[in-house]
Amino acid sequence: MSYFICPICSQPLQIKGKSYICKNNHSFDISAKGYVNLLPANKKRSANPGDDKGMVMARNNFLSLGYYGHLKDRLGQLCDKYSENNVNILDCGCGEGYYTAGICEKLEQQGKMANIQGIDISKDAVALAARRLPEGQFAVASSFHLPVPDKSIDILINCFSPLAIKEFHRVMKKNAVFLYVVPAPKHLWQLKQALYETPYENPLKEEEYEGFELIDTVKAEKEIFIESNEDINNLFKMTPYVYRSPKEAQEILLKAEKLTVNAHFIIYVYRKK
Numbered sequence: 053m054s055y056f057i058c059p060i061c062s063q064p065l066q067i068k069g070k071s072y073i074c075k076n077n078h079s080f081d082i083s084a085k086g087y088v089n090l091l092p093a094n095k096k097r098s099a100n101p102g103d104d105k106g107m108v109m110a111r112n113n114f115l116s117l118g119y120y121g122h123l124k125d126r127l128g129q130l131c132d133k134y135s136e137n138n139v140n141i142l143d144c145g146c147g148e149g150y151y152t153a154g155i156c157e158k159l160e161q162q163g164k165m166a167n168i169q170g171i172d173i174s175k176d177a178v179a180l181a182a183r184r185l186p187e188g189q190f191a192v193a194s195s196f197h198l199p200v201p202d203k204s205i206d207i208l209i210n211c212f213s214p215l216a217i218k219e220f221h222r223v224m225k226k227n228a229v230f231l232y233v234v235p236a237p238k239h240l241w242q243l244k245q246a247l248y249e250t251p252y253e254n255p256l257k258e259e260e261y262e263g264f265e266l267i268d269t270v271k272a273e274k275e276i277f278i279e280s281n282e283d284i285n286n287l288f289k290m291t292p293y294v295y296r297s298p299k300e301a302q303e304i305l306l307k308a309e310k311l312t313v314n315a316h317f318i319i320y321v322y323r324k325k
């Protein structure tokens with residue numbers, strides 16, 4: 053069974069063999085890697101939108117070592133807390149699926165059935181997510197045009213990805229829960245100190261969104277010790293500082309063998325009214 057809808061005519065998609073097909077015969081192949089591309093060419097702003105392969109691989113290598121395991125655990129606990137059996141979960145901007153898979157694992161441990169879907173605009177990211185979690189359904193798509201029916205989702209996750217709040221509201225059921233993960237003020241503080249003379253704290257994003265009620269604010273904070281030059285390089289490459297920090301400071305950081313750094317996250321829990 054598929055939980056995606058056709059990006060052309062919005063009819064339900066069914067899985068037939070190696071394709072997703074709607075009743076109007078729009079057909080989308082399931083790639084050898086296990087995902088489907090539901091991003092129409094006219095919704096693409098570039099040939100390969102989203103995170104590129106280098107960034108995706110760096111994130112995959114770093115996250116797979118468990119450095120951000122405390123955030124994965126927190127998200128799993130929250131999904132358990134806010135779900136009944138047969139829950140529909142959608143991870144928007146799921147990247148390479150580290151948190152998506154962690155949530156699925158937690159719900160399985162709790163004996164809950166979960167239909168897990170993930171979308172990301174980056175093909176390279178979705179390919180890895182589909183490999184990490186073969187029981188999930190993954191599509192290349194934009195958070196701003198979700199190939200997902202109205203009022204079908206019980207829990208929507210957004211970790212460090214673009215916030216498409218109106219579209220999230222459309223696809224969520226009444227009383228469904230939205231977990232919005234953002235970096236806390238001092239996230240990666242020591243890394244920023246290594247890169248900038250005057251680093252700035254991340255602004256707090258606690259906001260009200262129309263049609264949602266903020267019901268909880270949960271912290272997931274840990275100081276992590278990185279004792280590998282490769283891991284420091286991967287962490288750096290998965291941040292936006294790759295594009296906007298002084299080159300000389302980058303060169304020094306990228307030679308470091310050790311780094312102690314804050315991995316501080318905030319999860320805002322919203323309920324759809």
Ligand SMILES: C[S@@+](CC[C@H](N)C(=O)[O-])C[C@H]1O[C@@H](n2cnc3c(N)ncnc32)[C@H](O)[C@@H]1O
Pocket residue numbers: 101102103111144145146147148149150151171172173174177193194195196210211212213214
């Ligand atoms: C910082 S990464 C976070 C990935 C994952 N959620 C995680 O925490 O590991 C941001 C992700 O958002 C994706 N992205 C960017 N614009 C997007 C859009 N309009 N729709 C869906 N995903 C998007 C990128 O390709 C990237 O994988």
